[in-house]
Amino acid sequence: MNPLKKAVDSWFGRGEASITIPPMDGAFRPNDLLDLAPSNLEAPAPDCLAVTSHGVIVSSDRSLLRVDKPDGAEIASFDMAISALTGLPDGGAAVGLIDGRIVFVGGERGGTTLARNPEVACITALAPASDGALLIANGSATNGPAAWKRDLMEKNASGSVWRIDRQGRASCLAGDLAYPYGLLEEAGSIVVSESWRCALTRIFSGADGRKEPVLENLPAYPSRLSRADDKTIWLALFAPRSQLVEFVLSEDGYRGRMIREIDADYWVAPCLRSGATPLEPTQQGGVKQLGVLKPWSPSRSYGLVARLDPAFRPIASLHSRANGRRHGVTSCLMVDKRLFFAAKGDGIVASRTYEGLVS
Amino acid sequence: MTEPPLPETPLLAETPPLSETPLLEMRRVSKEYRGVAALKNIDFQLRRGEVHAIVGENGAGKSTLVKILSGVVAPSAGEILLAGDRIQIAGPALARRYGIAMVYQETSLVPTLTVAQNLYLGDEKFYNRLRGTYIEAQQFLQSLNFPVDPTATVQSLGTAKRQMVEIARAVRLNAKVIIFDEPTATLTPEEKHHLFTLIDRLREEQVSIIFISHALEEALDISDRITVLRDGAHIVTADAKTFSRETLIRHMVGRSLSDELYGRPGDNSRVRPPGEKVLSVQNLSMQNVVQNTSFSIFAGQVTGVFGLVGSGRTETARIIAGVVKRDLFHGGDVRLNGKSVRYRTPRDAVVDGVVYVTEDRKGDGFFETMSVAENVYMGHISSPKSHGAVASMSEMKALAAEWTNKLNIKTLNSDARVIELSGGNQQKVVIAKALVQAPKLIIFDEPTRGVDVGAIAEIHNMIGSLADEGLAVVVISSYLPEILSLSDRILVSRQGRIVEELSPEEATSESVMFAAVH
Numbered sequence: 001m002n003p004l005k006k007a008v009d010s011w012f013g014r015g016e017a018s019i020t021i022p023p024m025d026g027a028f029r030p031n032d033l034l035d036l037a038p039s040n041l042e043a044p045a046p047d048c049l050a051v052t053s054h055g056v057i058v059s060s061d062r063s064l065l066r067v068d069k070p071d072g073a074e075i076a077s078f079d080m081a082i083s084a085l086t087g088l089p090d091g092g093a094a095v096g097l098i099d100g101r102i103v104f105v106g107g108e109r110g111g112t113t114l115a116r117n118p119e120v121a122c123i124t125a126l127a128p129a130s131d132g133a134l135l136i137a138n139g140s141a142t143n144g145p146a147a148w149k150r151d152l153m154e155k156n157a158s159g160s161v162w163r164i165d166r167q168g169r170a171s172c173l174a175g176d177l178a179y180p181y182g183l184l185e186e187a188g189s190i191v192v193s194e195s196w197r198c199a200l201t202r203i204f205s206g207a208d209g210r211k212e213p214v215l216e217n218l219p220a221y222p223s224r225l226s227r228a229d230d231k232t233i234w235l236a237l238f239a240p241r242s243q244l245v246e247f248v249l250s251e252d253g254y255r256g257r258m259i260r261e262i263d264a265d266y267w268v269a270p271c272l273r274s275g276a277t278p279l280e281p282t283q284q285g286g287v288k289q290l291g292v293l294k295p296w297s298p299s300r301s302y303g304l305v306a307r308l309d310p311a312f313r314p315i316a317s318l319h320s321r322a323n324g325r326r327h328g329v330t331s332c333l334m335v336d337k338r339l340f341f342a343a344k345g346d347g348i349v350a351s352r353t354y355e356g357l358v359s
Numbered sequence: 360m361t362e363p364p365l366p367e368t369p370l371l372a373e374t375p376p377l378s379e380t381p382l383l384e385m386r387r388v389s390k391e392y393r394g395v396a397a398l399k400n401i402d403f404q405l406r407r408g409e410v411h412a413i414v415g416e417n418g419a420g421k422s423t424l425v426k427i428l429s430g431v432v433a434p435s436a437g438e439i440l441l442a443g444d445r446i447q448i449a450g451p452a453l454a455r456r457y458g459i460a461m462v463y464q465e466t467s468l469v470p471t472l473t474v475a476q477n478l479y480l481g482d483e484k485f486y487n488r489l490r491g492t493y494i495e496a497q498q499f500l501q502s503l504n505f506p507v508d509p510t511a512t513v514q515s516l517g518t519a520k521r522q523m524v525e526i527a528r529a530v531r532l533n534a535k536v537i538i539f540d541e542p543t544a545t546l547t548p549e550e551k552h553h554l555f556t557l558i559d560r561l562r563e564e565q566v567s568i569i570f571i572s573h574a575l576e577e578a579l580d581i582s583d584r585i586t587v588l589r590d591g592a593h594i595v596t597a598d599a600k601t602f603s604r605e606t607l608i609r610h611m612v613g614r615s616l617s618d619e620l621y622g623r624p625g626d627n628s629r630v631r632p633p634g635e636k637v638l639s640v641q642n643l644s645m646q647n648v649v650q651n652t653s654f655s656i657f658a659g660q661v662t663g664v665f666g667l668v669g670s671g672r673t674e675t676a677r678i679i680a681g682v683v684k685r686d687l688f689h690g691g692d693v694r695l696n697g698k699s700v701r702y703r704t705p706r707d708a709v710v711d712g713v714v715y716v717t718e719d720r721k722g723d724g725f726f727e728t729m730s731v732a733e734n735v736y737m738g739h740i741s742s743p744k745s746h747g748a749v750a751s752m753s754e755m756k757a758l759a760a761e762w763t764n765k766l767n768i769k770t771l772n773s774d775a776r777v778i779e780l781s782g783g784n785q786q787k788v789v790i791a792k793a794l795v796q797a798p799k800l801i802i803f804d805e806p807t808r809g810v811d812v813g814a815i816a817e818i819h820n821m822i823g824s825l826a827d828e829g830l831a832v833v834v835i836s837s838y839l840p841e842i843l844s845l846s847d848r849i850l851v852s853r854q855g856r857i858v859e860e861l862s863p864e865e866a867t868s869e870s871v872m873f874a875a876v877h
Contacts, residue, residue: 013689015699020641020692023653025860026633026848216697217639243642313635 019250021241022219027306027314034303034320034329034341037352040067046342046349048084048125048224049331053091053106056333056340058349059084064095064105067340067349076105083145084137086126094134096123098145102134102164117170120162125224127183127190129163135173135190136162137180149269151179152196153259155249161192161203174209177201182225184233191312193222198241200225200312214312220304221270228334232315233308236332236341239270240302272328272345274300301327301345326350380443382407382567383428383459383536388437390423392779397423399591400437405536408565410558412582412599414575415611416783416811420591421571425538428569429461430454458535462525462542470514474500474507474524478531503527504553517669526554530561537561538569541809543577555581573811574838575604587611612813630863631847634658635696637800637831638713640679643691648674650855651691656800656833661826663846664835664857665871671855672835673718676802680715681708695800710743712799716789718808718835724789725777731788732759732773738792762791767817783814790818794825801825802833807841819845839868851875 009015024030043060049067050057054075056067059082064075076095084096092107100116100123122145125137141158143151159177164170178196190203191214198221200214220237227233248255248268258267265271268281280300303320320326320343328345340351381404390398398420405411413421426432428439430448439446441457448454454461468477475489475496496509505523513521522542529537539558543551558568558581572578578585579599586596587610594610638656643649649671656662666672677683679693681702693700695711702708705715717723725734736755739745759773766787770780777788786806793801803822807815822845826832836842842849849866851859851874859874 012687014692014701018641018692018699019689021653022639022641023655023857025653025850025857026636026655026657029860217694 017250019243019246021243021246022217024219024240028219028304028317030319030321031317032321032324033318033352034305034326034343034350035324037318037326037339037341037350039348039350040340041065041070041349042347043349044347045344046347047082047330047344048086049226049333049340049342049349050085050087050093051333051335052087052093056335057085057087057093058331058342059095064093067351078103081146084123084126086128086134088128094126094128096126096136098123102126102136114164114168117162119160119172120170122159124159124179124181125183127185129185131165133163133165135183135185136164137183137192138162139179139181139195147264148179148195149264149267149271150259153249153255153267153269155196157196159194161190172209173205174203174211181221181223181238182235184225184227191225193225193235195221195223195238198222200235215308215314220302223329224331226331226333231310232334233310233312234332234334234339235306235308236329237302237304237306238272238328238330238344240299240304241270242298242300244268244298245270245300269300271300272330274327303327303329303343303345305329305332305339305341381405381440382442384440385424385427386438386440388424388427388434388439390420390427390432391435397591398427398434401588401591401593403586403593403596405567405569406584407567408562409583410562410568410570410581412570412572412578412585413588414572414578414585414607415588415594416813419588419611419811421588422540422781423591424588425461425540425569425571428454428459428536429538430459431461455532455534458533459538460529460532460534460536461538462522462529462540468513468521468524468528471512473510473512474516475509477513477524478509478528480528499531500527503530503557523550526557530557534566536567536569538571540571541573542570543572543574551577573807573809573815575607579604579607608812611811631660631826633660633848634829634831637696638679639692639694639697640675641692641694643675643678643693644686645674645678645683645690646686648855649678649685652852652856653691654850654857654860656831657848658799658831659826659829660847661822661832661834661845663842663849664833664852665837665839665842665849665875666835666852667837667875670852670875672852673804674855675852676715676804676833676835679708680713680802681705682715706741709741709796709798712797713802714793714796714798714800715802716793716804716806718804720785720789725785725792727778728776730759730774730776731763731768731770731780732756734777734788735759735762735773735791735795738795742796744797758795762795766791766794766821781811783810783818786810786814786818790821798830800831800833802835804835805837806834807836807838815841839871842871843868 010017013019043065046058046060048059054066057064057075058067061081063077066073078097080097080099082095083098086094088094088107090107092110093105095103095105100121102114104110104112120136120138122139123136124139124145127135129135138160140151140156157176157178159180160175161173161180162170163173178194180192181195182193184191188205192201192203194201198218199216202212202214204210220240223236223238225233225235266279274280299322303324303326305318306314307316309315325346326343328343329341330344332341337353338351339354342349383405385401385403387400388398389400415421427434430451430453475492478496479492493509500507505527507520507523542554570582582599585599585602587594589611635658636655637658641653643652652675664672678685681704685691732755735758739758763773768784768787777785806818822832834845843866849861850857851871853875
């Protein structure tokens with residue numbers, strides 16, 4: 001771009017420098033469908049869902065829990081918190097820990113552990129490849145999974161996607177990704193959700209790691225992807241975009257000082273659940289009209305799950321609005337026409353039947 | 360001169376008693392344009408203190424009838440009587456002297472003058488004290504309950520407020536007969552209520568009112584009697600209470616059109632699924648008219664935008680199409696097929712396939728001194744399809760023939776001037792001028808305002824077929840049944856932003872109106 005035009009645009013706040021967010025309309029039209037879903041399990045920070053021989057399981061802090069048991073029967077527990085989980089075709093599961101190790105539970109490789117790769121320290125998502133290998137999303141080269149907010153505020157794009165074959169050999173498929181948080185293999189390519197670009201990106205297999213956009217300009221930060229039996233795709237989006245956060249991201253000086261001086265919980269940044277403490281910025285307000293809370297400031301947290309067609313175009317969505325109790329959805333799965341989702345912000349795993357409800 | 364024969368009224372349910380002389384009477388009045396009969400032996404009587412609605416399709420002769428009464432055109436035959444005396448209305452000034460005032464459908468104010476100056480236009484003295492004029496105008500407007508600033512220039516006002524000034528001017532002239540031509544087309548429900556109260560007041564003061572409206576419910580509500588014209592002929596005159604909407608339409612078009620027009624609500628089988636996202640408007644702002652509005656438009660769908668006058672719908676559409684500009688600082692973003700765009704002129708938008716069909720067809724929609732063919736060709740030469748810098752007469756004629764045929768434009772030939780056509784056919788010319796530009800996104804702003812029911816059905820069908828062909832279609836309308844029947848998706852605008860999105864299944868008159876006003 002012409003540097004002069006860039007400078008002018010930056011001054012006027014237009015073009016690439018415009019501080020705007022895409023509307024939640026069309027397929028993203030708000031509703032209360034997530035809030036209407038009955039709760040299956042309440043657990044601390046339920047994060048990643050997977051289907052195994054135990055049925056639907058969820059990672060919660062250091063444990064793997066069964067979703068179909070109200071008390072969340074524990075399947076396994078670890079010495080570190082879990083940051084990613086995937087079900088394997090043999091009924092087992094691969095579990096990514098926050099220190100970078102990958103542990104297999106059940107199935108053929110049950111009990112084995114892949115040692116930490118120094119270049120893969122932020123495992124955010126795992127997915128089985130069709131050839132038996134394991135695909136890994138490494139969110140950031142500098143921050144761990146718990147420091148995702150810092151990674152956003154530092155405007156990093158240091159994430160990568162890796163492949164580990166059955167012999168344990170690791171290869172990097174693509175780098176320079178803005179916090180890859182979800183993975184899906186698709187006919188010779190991998191579709192990755194890049195949280196900080198608010199986009200889905202296709203990575204073509206091959207040495208060059210060629211990338212192309214699949215879906216851009218999402219109204220929220222995307223996380224895990226899953227495919228349903230009917231070939232439609234389910235995408236969890238863990239926090240909404242807001243003009244305020246976009247503005248803070250454009251103000252380097254302010255952001256730097258905020259990172260240095262303020263506790264991360266109180267940053268002007270998206271979060272999995274907001275409104276819980278009066279120390280939070282700009283969240284303690286609003287009025288109730290007709291029984292619906294109208295926040296005077298855009299909410300920093302939200303619950304959102306999107307259904308995409310096989311070509312990755314949004315066709316419907318389920319929401320938990322500002323006053324809902326299903327915020328911070330980081331994972332969703334469609335199993336037997338029932339949609340399961342983990343609302344990490346509110347510590348709830350819930351499910352509902354889905355019969356093509358559209359927004 | 361021999362006495363003209365007695366009028367032949369096909370149906371006069373309540374003829375006035377012999378003792379009561381009509382205030383205004385037309386006897387066997389005819390008017391021909393270039394040998395084409397616009398009015399054929401019309402008999403019309405207006406009583407003192409009555410509200411008399413004249414309804415009919417475009418081309419039925421309503422406008423010609425009131426133009427004769429207001430002195431704009433002279434009749435080819437027949438006579439006019441005022442309080443029993445034969446008169447000749449040789450011009451608008453004479454009509455005013457006879458106490459006949461006209462409030463035009465398309466406003467006839469001087470845009471560069473202030474409201475007060477327009478109100479007192481023609482009454483200027485050698486020395487005019489502006490301050491006094493403004494105070495007087497302010498008091499007068501307040502007495503009518505019209506919230507219009509007398510010091511504002513007319514060009515800075517929206518269409519609804521311009522119409523208020525027009526009405527105020529007619530009232531100010533102390534007219535005995537006031538002709539309202541589509542007075543409510545641009546008014547909000549509240550403003551309509553004020554207007555109807557005003558009409559009631561005028562009726563009590565024995566002012567006679569001729570009320571022309573395509574909103575049949577209004578004609579049924581407000582008028583004492585209704586006259587229906589069709590193809591320049593008088594069809595029926597009767598008490599308003601003897602009519603229903605259906606019987607009126609049947610008299611107007613000779614067939615029932617109700618289902619054809621607004622039969623869509625509840626019929627969800629015809630809802631089109633959304634295609635690709637064509638347009639994404641993000642946090643768009645323009646002064647205090649458009650305020651941080653965001654919405655998307657999808658291909659293959661009709662997106663209806665409903666809102667009251669002043670809700671920022673038109674302004675948003677005009678920003679998208681490059682007619683006006685958004686705020687210089689942080690005015691938001693418009694993305695066409697994912698690409699950020701900012702049009703300096705409408706032509707840039709047309710080149711990208713974005714076309715806006717204006718709500719003010721006479722002001723912005725066509726060149727009134729040009730022919731149908733020239734107008735359509737003007738649309739063509741601004742489109743990317745046009746390569747040559749030299750106008751081709753053969754191409755112009757071919758295009759005119761193609762679009763006259765496609766849109767069923769009723770005209771003698773393509774050399775006829777657009778201004779001579781009826782409102783519905785003028786609108787079709789404006790639409791042809793837009794469609795010839797091969798748009799990918801087309802925004803219709805009040806596409807059926809001032810258009811008769813027959814043409815409305817044709818325009819609705821055309822809008823639907825454009826969406827079926829895969830175009831992204833936006834219809835801005837203040838008429839709820841139109842929005843409900845046409846839209847595959849409904850956006851509601853209020854105070855400069857889109858505040859609600861409704862699917863056809865959940866949209867009802869109540870839910871849409873609730874979103875528009877709360």
